[in-house]
Amino acid sequence: MNDIQKELKGLFGERHTAPFLKIYKSSNDKSTLHVSPSLHYWEENTKKEHVYKGSVVFSITEHFENKKTAFLQFFIKKETAKVLLTAILNRNFKDIYGDSYEDYGMKYDKNEKHPLRRRVLKIKMTNRNQYLISIDDSPGVRGKNGKIDAAGKSEKSVSRYIPEHEAMELAHEVYDYIRDQELIGAVKGLPLITYTPKTGSGGQRENQKERPPKEERKEAPPSTYVIPINPWKGQLISSLSSDLLKGIMRKTKNRTEEVSVDLYNESLKELTHRGDV
Incomplete structure (x- = not known):
């Protein structure tokens, strides 16, 4: 396994x-x-x-x-x-x-x-x-x-x-x-889709661009957003791991509901603050 x-x-x-x-x-x-x-x-x-x-x-x-x-x-x-x-x-x-x-x-x-x-x-x-x-x-x-x-x-x-x-x-x-x-x-970092093994050198997918060094990224304030829905209801979005935040962004991208838009934007804001986008 x-x-x-x-x-x-x-x-x-x-x-x-x-x-x-x-x-x-x-x-x-x-x-x-x-x-x-x-x-x-x-x-x-x-x-x-x-x-x-x-x-x-x-x-x-x-x-x-x-x-x-x-x-x-x-x-x-x-x-x-x-x-x-x-x-x-x-x-x-x-x-x-x-x-x-x-x-x-x-x-x-x-x-x-x-x-x-x-x-x-x-x-x-x-x-x-x-x-x-x-x-x-x-x-x-x-x-x-x-x-x-x-x-x-x-x-x-x-x-x-x-x-x-x-x-x-x-x-x-x-x-x-x-x-x-x-x-x-x-949110748990395992969306209900097919997973493909990583390929290419260094464990990255081919054609995947490297992220700029942290010092080149713009600083952003941390998010103070409180998650309004389960399973993380009542928690600060800043308390979630980067993998979970990326999972939320994948799922809420292009969604039009207000809570989905907020979750996407606040996840992006927090990842930007961490320099992990």
């Missing part, structure tokens, strides 16, 4: 679907829908890159009269989920996805007769202003370019209808949770 893996594990733990965390829940006698986070997850490739693989998890349980249940879940990539949730919030779902949104995934289940499973998530907006969310499971076979194709008929399918106002509640809650976790990751 290398340094970045140790740091990731120390901050976020092992990969998890966090079943005890439910960002959103919708339930009735027929079915239950949960949306849970699995955002803090990276995989190392052959180039020693830590490729970001975070996602949100849609889980549906159907309830039957004989008290039996059917359960399936689907992992949606973070970047894909943000676009989908925005379409629901802006009420232009059909403009972007047409009749329905479809996403394809896989799961390996050693307990199944055919362990490689193909999962399909479908979200459709009906003429009654409802969203039909369904997950389908069938045997899978690895095709060209690693794509998982169906190797047989569907063996399990679960679904849930939710009205448009509930879908918008879901989209608000999940989108806000994602953005909060992105900001927390940036």
